Amino acid sequence: MSMDYYREYILDHYRNPRNYGKLEQPTVHAEDSNPLCGDQLGIDLLIEGDRISEVRFKGRGCAISQAAASMLSEMIEGKSVEEVVHLGKDDILEELGIDISPARTKCAFLSLRVLHRGLAMGGFEKPPTDDNEEE
């Protein structure tokens, strides 16, 4: 496999993360870390009606995990909860646009896991699918 993880747009999201920070009064806040590498990620969601009106994330980690979080935040802002609940790993991979080796999948999907955890805390359970992340 060629080394094409670090495309320009991925480095751009890593160095200039979108929606970075915290919300004053989030509807839900969820966080998680990857115990193996110490990456940390927290997501704040403001849910108004059936829409995610605002998203902020904060974390530290590798370019893959931080770019994926930044991209995910752009994907979900303004979307309906119903739509976001159904987001899966394939959607993240498509957005990243790179092949992820098995050792780095945890980096790529950390933000998705935190998002689903947050939604579950807000009472929006992700329906069971084949690609549910094992907790």
Add this chain to the structure above:
Amino acid sequence: MLTSDKVDDTGTTVRTAADIRNDFPIMSRTVHGKPLVFLDSAASSQKPRAVIDTMNVYYETYNANVHRGVYEISEEATAAMEKARVKVARFVNARQGKQIIFTRNTSEGINLVAYTWGNANIKAGDLIILTEMEHHSNLVPWQLLAQRTGARLEFVPVTDDGLLRLDIYEQLLQQQPKLVAFTHVSNVLGTINPAQALIAQAHAVGATVLLDAAQSVPHLAVDVQALDVDFLCFSGHKMLGPTGIGVLYGKRELLEAMPPFMGGGDMIRTVSLRQSTWNDLPWKFEAGTPAIAEAIGLGAAVDYLTALGMQNVVRHEQELTGYALQQLQEIPGLTIYGPPAALRGGVISFTLGDIHPHDLASILDQEVGVAVRAGHHCAQPLMERFGLAATARASFYVYTIKEDIDILVQGLHKAMHIFQL
């Protein structure tokens, strides 16, 4: 060092790393189409053919359980395993083979001491002194012991240069600790701690000392009698031996007074339905069928290191580490953690610009075939101390050559290019 057929002052022929490398079958493989450059020996070392063959010979010609059979191959297996124990004892200069307890790894040795000696000797309010540079395996067992007993934990801080604050250690010793446990060589910073002096100071106030030697026994000539250490733990797989075998060394009177750790076969003398009596050392602490092939393999690893001469291993690693520090320091934006070359073993942790260490390790792997560790190295409190989430770490051993470091440096330049630094 890199010239061949030299003889050192002990009469040992000094082999070059390039020659030694030929003994390691894995060194001929490629990764991502490039020759493997293995710079993660502090995590686990590679194995020479002598170790692999020794284990195969056991499985192919005298595989049997030990300490039970009266038939020939079981007697051979028992003799080979006990011979390995004696080899290990000589390697660390233990007085007797029975002071060498085979464990699975360093962690198990430390847990064994924490549960048996710890439960019997540590009471509520007792002080245990550790350091900020401990691997989780020399931290968590003592946290668990403190939770069980109500003991207190205090920590010797680390300076910006990665050295222990000896002044604070001396202050803490005034509080009459029961136990002092510390690492001989830091797996992150490479710091070689002045173990002999620290142990003597601890003994002067009546404390028992456990030394985590996971990173020292593979790389230094460790003499348990000269150190006068009470307990010492290390792992086979970091010293050219197999996984699944480690060693706990202990002073005989301590080991004899300790209750057993795990119960089961082999560790008993007599068993009735409601009680049992214990076997002699070392078997009192070796319940169940041991890792026989691995113990014999560790014996072969010890033979291999002894033939190289630990003084030559030390000299080789010092030279490489000095070279690597020099090369790495020339890379703009690269930060090295830990002490100067004279005070460290062959371990170098670093960060490069704003490149996360995981990304760095990915690039090194894929672009130049270099294997380095990235992460917190199972030493999260130490990383916190330096305000870091992670570092990349290159570590060296007997088969590492200067060209490996040159390729690492090339890879770091590639990473800077990819990250537009």
